[in-house]
Amino acid sequence: MKFAMSLGLTLALLAGAGADADAQTFSTRLPRVTLFGRDYVRVEDWARQQGGSARWSIPRQELKVSLPTGPVVLTVDSRKATVKGTTVWLSHPVALKNGSAHLGALDLSTALHPVIAPPRNIANRPVRTIVLDPGHGGRDPGNQEGKRQEKQFTLSFAREVAELLVKAGFKVSLTRNSDSTLDLPVRADLARRRGADLFLCLHFNSADGPGGSNVRGTETYCMTPVRASSTNARGEGAGAGAYPGNRFDAKNMLLAFQIQKMLTEKIGLEDRGVKRARFQVLRDAEMPAVLIEAAFMTNPSDARRIYDPVLRRPVAQAIVDGVLAYKKVVER
Numbered sequence: 148m149k150f151a152m153s154l155g156l157t158l159a160l161l162a163g164a165g166a167d168a169d170a171q172t173f174s175t176r177l178p179r180v181t182l183f184g185r186d187y188v189r190v191e192d193w194a195r196q197q198g199g200s201a202r203w204s205i206p207r208q209e210l211k212v213s214l215p216t217g218p219v220v221l222t223v224d225s226r227k228a229t230v231k232g233t234t235v236w237l238s239h240p241v242a243l244k245n246g247s248a249h250l251g252a253l254d255l256s257t258a259l260h261p262v263i264a265p266p267r268n269i270a271n272r273p274v275r276t277i278v279l280d281p282g283h284g285g286r287d288p289g290n291q292e293g294k295r296q297e298k299q300f301t302l303s304f305a306r307e308v309a310e311l312l313v314k315a316g317f318k319v320s321l322t323r324n325s326d327s328t329l330d331l332p333v334r335a336d337l338a339r340r341r342g343a344d345l346f347l348c349l350h351f352n353s354a355d356g357p358g359g360s361n362v363r364g365t366e367t368y369c370m371t372p373v374r375a376s377s378t379n380a381r382g383e384g385a386g387a388g389a390y391p392g393n394r395f396d397a398k399n400m401l402l403a404f405q406i407q408k409m410l411t412e413k414i415g416l417e418d419r420g421v422k423r424a425r426f427q428v429l430r431d432a433e434m435p436a437v438l439i440e441a442a443f444m445t446n447p448s449d450a451r452r453i454y455d456p457v458l459r460r461p462v463a464q465a466i467v468d469g470v471l472a473y474k475k476v477v478e479r
């Protein structure tokens with residue numbers, strides 16, 4: 148008990164704000180079971196606590212949780228969750244025990260709760276200043292498809308997102324506004340020095356190998372919470388320590404979710420989900436931050452939205468709409 152109290156306090160301090168602390172500690176009030184050496188919570192208990200209910204599909208593989216704030220769909224033995232229609236990847240698969248579905252307590256507090264019971268900004272702290280980071284640049288071209296280099300398109304894209312953000316009333320700057328080489332530690336540091344309220348890193352994806360050109364869609368990354376696992380196999384496992392970016396775990400997730408939702412629902416880009424990674428730009432960020440892999444340069448239909456300025460503009464607008472949706476929620 149003593150240990151749990153001090154851990155709760157540590158997490159509250161890490162979160163840095165009352166609202167984030169609530170998101171970290173709410174699930175401690177639910178009964179827990181230990182599975183695979185980790186804390187799990189029965190999905191039915193959680194649903195009831197949130198004022199909702201859980202219903203199995205036939206066959207009993209998929210569990211639909213109806214909550215006052217929207218539906219959550221979980222699949223047994225899968226890390227893929229759908230929250231209000233948008234894919235969010237969990238750290239650990241949903242587990243079946245004694246006929247009941249169980250969710251990792253850490254996933255509940257760091258992946259689902261930030262979206263279904265979102266954090267708020269402290270009063271009089273509006274979201275106003277945004278720093279955009281066009282991926283790569285200078286000696287680092289990023290992905291290359293023929294003559295096309297990712298670094299050119301992330302810069303054009305960032306300029307377009309910036310223009311639309313300014314129109315929406317934000318104060319905006321770019322980490323680079325030319326084809327210059329910028330080391331990774333410099334990028335998050337620029338955002339800090341400019342007093343950014345949000346930091347958005349813009350990238351385009353690629354998939355190699357046979358069938359690579361069929362891979363398409365949007366992935367939005369946020370920082371992996373302390374003790375959680377990153378989404379990709381190449382990501383680090385649990386047990387990784389705390390970084391500056393972890394102070395904003397709940398807001399990072401909420402921001403990634405809102406942007407992913409707009410890119411997939413408004414533009415129709417395939418929903419590859421909100422993912423978590425300990426990318427350096429996200430680790431170092433001292434404000435809520437995400438890294439957006441908006442589309443695949445290696446897929447013909449995605450590539451048109453990257454290379455054609457007319458088709459790219461709605462993609463930029465969807466990111467702005469995601470930021471506006473985030474702003475509305477945290478300033479409520």
Ligand SMILES: [Zn+2]
Pocket residue numbers: 282283289290297350351
């Ligand atoms: Zn990139």
